[in-house]
Amino acid sequence: MSARKLPRLLQTPAVLLLLVWMLIPLGMTLYFSFIRYVLNNLRRPEWTSPSLSNWRGFGNYEFVLNSKDFLFAIQNSLFIVCSILFLTVILGILIAVLINKTFPGQGIVRVLLISPFFVMPAVNAVLWINMILDPVLGLQGIAVGSINELLDSLRNAPLLGWFFSLWPDLAPISFRATQTSAYAVIIMVTWQWTPFAVLIFMTSLQSEDQQQKEAAILDGASTWSQFRFLTLPHLARPIAIVVMIQAIFHLSLYAEIEIVSRGNGNKNLPYLIGEFANNNIGAASATGIFAVILANIVAIFLLRMIGKTLME
Amino acid sequence: MGRIQLKNVTKSFGDVQVIPPLDLTIEDGEFAVFVGPSGCGKSTLLRMIAGLEDLTSGEIEIDGAIATQVPPAQRGLAMVFQSYALYPHMSVRKNIGFPLRMAKMAQPEIDQRVETAAKSLNLMDYLDRKPADLSGGQRQRVAIGRAIVREPAAFLFDEPLSNLDAALRVGMRLEIGELHERLQTTMIYVTHDQVEAMTMANKIVVLRAGVIEQVGSPLHLYHRPQNEFVAGFIGSPKMNFVTGTEAEKHGAATIGIRPEHTVVSMSKGSWKGRVGVAEHLGSDTFIHVHDTGVADMVTVRVSGDIAVKHGDTVYLTPQADQIHKFDAQGLRL
Numbered sequence: 001m002s003a004r005k006l007p008r009l010l011q012t013p014a015v016l017l018l019l020v021w022m023l024i025p026l027g028m029t030l031y032f033s034f035i036r037y038v039l040n041n042l043r044r045p046e047w048t049s050p051s052l053s054n055w056r057g058f059g060n061y062e063f064v065l066n067s068k069d070f071l072f073a074i075q076n077s078l079f080i081v082c083s084i085l086f087l088t089v090i091l092g093i094l095i096a097v098l099i100n101k102t103f104p105g106q107g108i109v110r111v112l113l114i115s116p117f118f119v120m121p122a123v124n125a126v127l128w129i130n131m132i133l134d135p136v137l138g139l140q141g142i143a144v145g146s147i148n149e150l151l152d153s154l155r156n157a158p159l160l161g162w163f164f165s166l167w168p169d170l171a172p173i174s175f176r177a178t179q180t181s182a183y184a185v186i187i188m189v190t191w192q193w194t195p196f197a198v199l200i201f202m203t204s205l206q207s208e209d210q211q212q213k214e215a216a217i218l219d220g221a222s223t224w225s226q227f228r229f230l231t232l233p234h235l236a237r238p239i240a241i242v243v244m245i246q247a248i249f250h251l252s253l254y255a256e257i258e259i260v261s262r263g264n265g266n267k268n269l270p271y272l273i274g275e276f277a278n279n280n281i282g283a284a285s286a287t288g289i290f291a292v293i294l295a296n297i298v299a300i301f302l303l304r305m306i307g308k309t310l311m312e
Numbered sequence: 313m314g315r316i317q318l319k320n321v322t323k324s325f326g327d328v329q330v331i332p333p334l335d336l337t338i339e340d341g342e343f344a345v346f347v348g349p350s351g352c353g354k355s356t357l358l359r360m361i362a363g364l365e366d367l368t369s370g371e372i373e374i375d376g377a378i379a380t381q382v383p384p385a386q387r388g389l390a391m392v393f394q395s396y397a398l399y400p401h402m403s404v405r406k407n408i409g410f411p412l413r414m415a416k417m418a419q420p421e422i423d424q425r426v427e428t429a430a431k432s433l434n435l436m437d438y439l440d441r442k443p444a445d446l447s448g449g450q451r452q453r454v455a456i457g458r459a460i461v462r463e464p465a466a467f468l469f470d471e472p473l474s475n476l477d478a479a480l481r482v483g484m485r486l487e488i489g490e491l492h493e494r495l496q497t498t499m500i501y502v503t504h505d506q507v508e509a510m511t512m513a514n515k516i517v518v519l520r521a522g523v524i525e526q527v528g529s530p531l532h533l534y535h536r537p538q539n540e541f542v543a544g545f546i547g548s549p550k551m552n553f554v555t556g557t558e559a560e561k562h563g564a565a566t567i568g569i570r571p572e573h574t575v576v577s578m579s580k581g582s583w584k585g586r587v588g589v590a591e592h593l594g595s596d597t598f599i600h601v602h603d604t605g606v607a608d609m610v611t612v613r614v615s616g617d618i619a620v621k622h623g624d625t626v627y628l629t630p631q632a633d634q635i636h637k638f639d640a641q642g643l644r645l
């Protein structure tokens with residue numbers, strides 16, 4: 001008995017600390033989500049301090065569910081997360097396979113590839129939206145402008161001018177607009193997180209058994225078949241890891257959304273929580289509980305899906 | 313059909329030539345074993361035949377057609393690797409069927425061929441298992457199964473038994489020998505174990521540092537080794553070499569006597585010595601004799617049991633007709 005008691009006793013502080021760390025915020029969120037609690041209300045000053053006498057039951061949840069942004073935020077959260085996952089996994093595999101071969105300058109290329117990961121999210125967002133995606137001053141604006149200029153001069157060319165006059169001018173896309181701000185977030189986060197996927201896939205590719213590949217070559221497998229039947233199954237677990245970690249991180253995107261459009265046309269659940277939390281803590285807490293539920297559903301769903309399809 | 317010819321084949325890694333120009337012919341249906349100490353280039357040679365390594369120069373012909381530029385899969389050769397190289401994500405059935413699937417064969421025919429191969433290798437009960445759930449011997453059989461279904465012109469084995477324990481190795485040795493008798497297909501087998509070479513081969517190719525030292529049947533190599541290296545490599549325990557005046561008596565720089573060709577007596581003989589370690593195996597006794605004055609240590613093999621122990625004095629007499637004579641360059645006289 002005592003042989004078991006001592007280790008348990010020694011573990012207790014750590015376990016308690018973890019529990020406290022998790023349970024207190026969760027408990028407080030639950031508590032706030034069931035009461036009326038606002039930061040500022042002149043007519044009902046009693047609502048400005050949390051108290052059980054302000055009990056609202058599921059009123060906050062009802063309020064959140066009925067607010068016009070809630071369903072949109074959930075849908076948009078999933079759209080952003082799934083798009084980023086799809087793009088980073090595909091790009092990550094392609095780049096990892098590409099740089100897995102030995103070539104001169106390999107070390108430098110690898111360091112350069114990893115570097116986007118070390119840029120702060122807010123900096124990343126500012127850089128992209130102002131320097132690259134801006135329709136006038138950014139790289140996009142400059143590129144579109146110079147292509148249009150080139151087209152213009154080609155239209156005036158003798159003989160072939162009529163052909164190019166059939167071509168329309170290119171119009172730059174404003175990525176701060178309601179319709180496109182989600183794409184901007186997807187682009188910049190994909191750029192930042194592809195290196196993470198590359199890093200994980202690269203290490204996994206290096207542990208691939210070369211004799212299996214040779215056996216496959218002798219068995220008549222084409223390069224594609226080797227990739228499909230050996231490399232991809234070998235990457236199943238790292239893909240699951242990348243998807244899981246990224247899903248958790250990207251469900252809570254905030255800085256990019258704030259910087260691109262201040263939530264205009266592009267909200268996710270954390271952003272909605274932030275908006276509610278400007279005044280209505282009760283509603284913000286209720287949204288937080290919804291976010292916890294959504295994260296769990298996504299996690300279970302992803303794990304099942306990946307486990308089944310890729311592990312064969 | 314599977315006649316493999318190597319013509320003037322060389323291989324260099326950078327500036328290092330691991331295989332100097334080499335000629336070799338393996339006839340259809342032969343069981344050829346490449347044997348030699350590690351690093352002698354035997355695996356490289358096999359991989360060159362398979363097409364996994366490029367030739368630096370020279371030609372490889374398979375059935376009379378030059379195959380040097382033919383991609384590995386089209387050479388009609390099947391290889392069994394040391395690590396088995398099974399595909400870990402596929403069941404045994406899929407592993408064995410993989411080369412057929414890659415050849416775009418119809419599924420019913422694949423199934424039928426896989427079943428036939430599995431039956432002949434006693435793998436029927438394991439067809440739906442993954443390689444990780446199999447024992448070493450079973451994995452080895454799956455690897456052989458994957459080679460058999462392709463009905464190749466020749467099988468290439470790269471030290472296939474070295475990952476198995478001793479008992480299993482003997483069993484698999486017999487199975488591979490049996491397989492060769494049944495299929496009568498050319499097999500090239502690489503090993504560093506001269507026992508495997510002696511027991512399985514029709515033709516042994518002894519290699520040292522990329523150079524063929526001797527080619528011949530196991531017994532030919534045993535009875536008439538062309539040089540000291542082959543004499544020392546083939547046979548277990550190793551041949552004893554004697555130099556100096558004792559060798560000069562026979563008109564040679566070195567003479568070699570196999571342990572089993574020495575008569576042991578407690579009372580009289582040519583060389584007197586002191587017993588070091590005596591290994592009693594029951595069927596045989598290996599006696600390591602010191603202080604004979606002719607060599608550091610002379611090993612002798614006596615059939616059956618003989619009552620000698622550490623420190624005993626014994627007399628050794630080599631059988632006159634079994635003495636191998638070598639000149640100063642180590643070549644057979």
